[in-house]
Amino acid sequence: MSSQPADDNLYPMRHSLAHIMATAIMHLWPGAKLGVGPVVENGFYYDVDLGKDHTLSEDDFAKIEVEMKKVVAADQPFERFTKPIGEAIVWAKEAKQPYKEELLNDLKRAGTTSAKDIHADELGITANGESKVEEVSFYKNGDFTDLCRGPHVESTGKVGAFKLMRVSGAYWRGKDSNPQMQRVYGAAFATDKELRQYLQMLEEAKKRDHRKLGQELDLFIFSPLVGAGLPLWTPRGTVVRNKLNDFVQELRDEAGFEEVTIPHITKKDLYEKSGHWAKFKDELFKIQTREGHEYAMKPMNCPHHTQIYDSKPRSYRDLPIRYRDTTMVYRDEQSGELGGLSRVLCITQDDAHVFCRLSQAKDEALHLWDVIEQFYAIVGIPLRLRLSLHDPSTPEAYAGSEEKWQEVEGALREIAKERVGDDFTEALGDAAFYGPKLDFLGRDALGREHQVATVQFDFGQPEGFDLTCTNEEGEDERIVMVHCAVMGSLERFLSVYIEHTAGKFPVWVAPEQIRIVTVNDDVATVKFVMSLAEQAEKLKLRFTIDNSNESVGKKIRTAELLKVPYTVVVGEKEVQTGELTPRIRRDLAVSEQTASRTVDEFLKTVANEAVSRVSKTSL
């Protein structure tokens, strides 16, 4: 989330609104303790602590907004001034703002607060930023003064359109050992129109919510008996999963991958060796055997795959060896983190591992990149690259030496540069503990980004498991691993894909491709439908027959609500002419008109669309 000014004026507007909201809250609850109030995507927030006096809820928003509007109407100028740090601390004490006081004390002592801790922009740092802060800046509007670096708009009247959105808990300085404050979020835009558009986008997002569509389209369910974070896939949802996965597998087969199969549990020894146990043992589902041995559900697949590689001596001539495996992994996430399909306890990964020499890793990564691009081109989700690197300031979080990291990250950066020039971002601290990653962010139809595919270089696990090949000199040579997931987690990908398509799946993915609607149950109609079904069956099409006791209009509506790509009505006319007039789901049709065609022609066209994975039809 960038807090840099995207638009010259929007940033100070939003930032000023944070101050205006704090002003309003101080008016309404004078004992409020303030945390920080930065600009975020689409708006701003302020962290407040009203103590035992009051717990904010959305019911308070109207009141706060009224008070904010008063401040806006008063058009108070924002006045900047500075104080020496010592005086600033006295100010915070006198103002009874302990959180501000803590920040100032940290500034005085350390010169800075770690960027992870706090939004650095929030602090009124004017000194060198290295070690000593001598002076901090303040902004004052009306009767409200706040420690702040700015910038702000000239006066409270110049802040555009805003709306308070929600209130939630947030730990002071983002640490779960700290007290929890209340974070009040506001959306803010330069004009009413933009604010309205943003709210409309949220409405649209609500309509497309995969949890809602998952139920309406009968794709997956959750059962309280099975538990939170454990989706159960219906027949329709399973078709969608399988069709997408089949495509990934197909692309991988072409890229030389072989499928392997592994058990879903293991002795803990495996993870002790891989390094996962030390780092993630609290997030593993553990199993005690009746003989008292400790096992764990697999939280990832790479360690298992290494054992297949390591089961016999490998020559450099055999490399690269490429394994693929779409399989579930299990992670004991904190209950509060679970949500829909985006975060679950059982994750289906379309996982792949390449075991190769260092000199081959680049080509392998590029091939996998090809696979990713082909897949995302077909599903229609544009990608953006993020190079995820380690954070040198926390070496304990990573396996391997700094030099090794530098080397491997350099190699990955090279690949990225070669392929997309400067068209990628770098993210410090987003690497896996065993190596850096090429992460791919998909942009959905509403413009939201989600992490999906990933290609990772891994030198840590080959070390841990002592994976080698015999080289030309007859010596053992350390190999490297390249990890790749195309959809990443099928669950999360499905959540993105369902929302991206609004559940309007293309023919090749649709759980039901054709719905056959009968007009009546004449013998001739029944016979016609039976023969139609038989032919569709032969072409492996997914269809259902709706011969229920309902009006034709009703049956069409039902098919439409289920977003079935093709609906064909069969009645007297069709029986006589032997031709169908297919009704095409609106988003699929290239043109408005639909011509009649023979049964054979129609079915073959649909079958062909399914095989060639087209997204539009000119039927």
Added chain:
RNA sequence: GCCGUCUUAGCUCAGUGGUAGAGCACUUCCAUGGUAAGGAAGGGGUCUCGGGUUCAAAUCCCGAAGACGGCUCCA
């Protein structure tokens, strides 16, 4: 895990300190229907669960579970 909100029929929701309602869905019947809802009748709920207050609790209080919005975490 933490903070807050929510939980009434399969679904979407109304309701209220005096032992429950609608629409859709479902079942049956009538209608032989032509491209987004034909008509009628019927079945279905210990109002999430467990405690407490009360003559009386779905309603008020406490606790748990689940969902949602965030925080923290994310191999």
